[in-house]
Amino acid sequence: MEPTADDLDGYDNATVYEDGTVVRVSIRRTDDDAYPSGWRYTLHYGALSAGPETLDDGTIRRYDNSHEDTKSHELHVAPDPEPKFVEFPGIKELYERFWDEIPKPRFGPSNDNGDIHD
Numbered sequence: 001m002e003p004t005a006d007d008l009d010g011y012d013n014a015t016v017y018e019d020g021t022v023v024r025v026s027i028r029r030t031d032d033d034a035y036p037s038g039w040r041y042t043l044h045y046g047a048l049s050a051g052p053e054t055l056d057d058g059t060i061r062r063y064d065n066s067h068e069d070t071k072s073h074e075l076h077v078a079p080d081p082e083p084k085f086v087e088f089p090g091i092k093e094l095y096e097r098f099w100d101e102i103p104k105p106r107f108g109p110s111n112d113n114g115d116i117h118d
Contacts, residue, residue, distance in 0.1 A: 005092050007109040015107060020048050021060070023104050027091060034069045039091045041065060043098040054078045063098055 003011075014024040024044040032040070046058040054060055055078045062076040063086070073094075074083035088094065099106045 001110050003108050003110045008091055008095060011109045022046055022048055037088050045102040055081060061102060063094060
């Protein structure tokens with residue numbers, strides 16, 4: 001069952017995999033003016049150690065809105081250091097897109113059993 005926006009509100013998990021990669025998901029509703037969408041989120045897939053296939057912080061692929069009020073919603077994709085600006089389709093839709101774009105098994109609030117590994 002796919003999670004609803006209500007299920008995603010307050011969801012926070014990081015799972016480390018045996019291959020040295022990590023998926024971090026942090027989502028919460030907010031009424032902070034810095035987040036006009038009403039959401040503050042990071043959907044991160046990366047490596048524990050930065051390398052040639054990652055950005056300097058280990059990112060392989062990340063959606064975030066840490067600068068939403070000034071820069072909008074961003075997609076960071078290694079090896080390009082410049083983020084792409086993306087339309088925000090809604091938190092549920094963006095969450096689903098993220099999982100469709102990374103090569104790791106999906107976890108989330110409706111099917112979380114704690115940390116999982118491949």
